[in-house]
Protein backbone atom coordinates (compact mmCIF):
# COMPACT_ATOMS: atom_id res chain seq x y z
CA UNK A 908 0.00 0.00 0.00
CA UNK A 909 1.26 3.39 -0.99
CA UNK A 910 0.16 6.61 0.63
CA UNK A 911 -1.12 9.20 -1.80
CA UNK A 912 -1.40 12.91 -1.24
CA UNK A 913 -4.82 14.54 -1.32
CA UNK A 914 -4.99 18.24 -2.06
CA UNK A 915 -8.69 18.86 -1.43
CA UNK A 916 -9.61 16.56 1.43
CA UNK A 917 -13.20 17.75 1.86
CA UNK A 918 -13.90 17.12 -1.80
CA UNK A 919 -12.17 13.74 -1.68
CA UNK A 920 -14.24 12.74 1.31
CA UNK A 921 -17.45 13.84 -0.39
CA UNK A 922 -16.65 11.85 -3.52
CA UNK A 923 -15.45 8.74 -1.73
CA UNK A 924 -17.54 8.59 1.43
CA UNK A 925 -18.89 5.01 1.68
CA UNK A 926 -22.09 5.85 3.57
CA UNK A 927 -24.03 8.08 1.21
CA UNK A 928 -23.85 11.74 0.45
CA UNK A 929 -23.53 13.22 3.91
CA UNK A 930 -19.85 12.95 4.84
CA UNK A 931 -18.47 14.38 8.08
CA UNK A 932 -16.65 17.68 8.14
CA UNK A 933 -12.88 17.69 8.28
CA UNK A 934 -13.03 19.25 11.75
CA UNK A 935 -15.27 16.52 13.16
CA UNK A 936 -13.93 14.04 15.70
CA UNK A 937 -14.40 10.30 15.46
CA UNK A 938 -13.20 7.36 17.51
CA UNK A 939 -11.29 4.72 15.58
CA UNK A 940 -12.30 1.32 16.94
CA UNK A 941 -9.07 -0.25 15.71
CA UNK A 942 -6.61 1.90 17.64
CA UNK A 943 -9.12 3.26 20.15
CA UNK A 944 -7.97 6.82 19.61
CA UNK A 945 -10.05 9.89 18.97
CA UNK A 946 -9.06 11.30 15.60
CA UNK A 947 -9.85 14.39 13.60
CA UNK A 948 -11.56 13.42 10.35
CA UNK A 949 -9.43 15.83 8.30
CA UNK A 950 -6.26 14.04 9.38
CA UNK A 951 -7.22 10.96 7.35
CA UNK A 952 -4.65 9.38 5.10
CA UNK A 953 -5.30 7.74 1.78
CA UNK A 954 -3.57 4.56 0.73
CA UNK A 955 -3.72 2.94 -2.67
CA UNK A 956 -3.27 -0.79 -3.14
CA UNK A 957 -1.72 -2.56 -6.10
CA UNK A 958 -5.12 -2.88 -7.77
CA UNK A 959 -5.68 0.86 -7.68
CA UNK A 960 -8.28 0.80 -4.93
CA UNK A 961 -8.03 3.68 -2.51
CA UNK A 962 -8.68 3.49 1.22
CA UNK A 963 -9.54 6.36 3.53
CA UNK A 964 -7.38 5.34 6.45
CA UNK A 965 -6.89 6.19 10.10
CA UNK A 966 -4.48 9.10 10.73
CA UNK A 967 -2.48 6.61 12.82
CA UNK A 968 -1.79 4.41 9.80
CA UNK A 969 0.30 2.43 9.15
CA UNK A 970 0.43 1.58 12.87
CA UNK A 971 -3.36 1.32 12.77
CA UNK A 972 -5.10 -0.60 9.99
CA UNK A 973 -8.49 1.03 10.56
CA UNK A 974 -10.31 2.80 7.75
CA UNK A 975 -13.22 5.22 7.67
CA UNK A 976 -15.73 2.40 8.17
CA UNK A 977 -14.14 1.78 11.59
CA UNK A 978 -14.80 5.28 12.86
CA UNK A 979 -17.62 5.82 15.29
CA UNK A 980 -19.17 8.88 16.82
CA UNK A 981 -17.31 9.99 19.91
CA UNK A 982 -19.32 9.44 23.05
CA UNK A 983 -20.02 12.65 24.88
Ligand SMILES: [Zn+2]
Nearest residue numbers: 939942965971
Ligand atom coordinates in the same frame (compact mmCIF):
# COMPACT_ATOMS: atom_id res chain seq x y z
ZN1 LIG B 1 -7.01 3.91 14.11
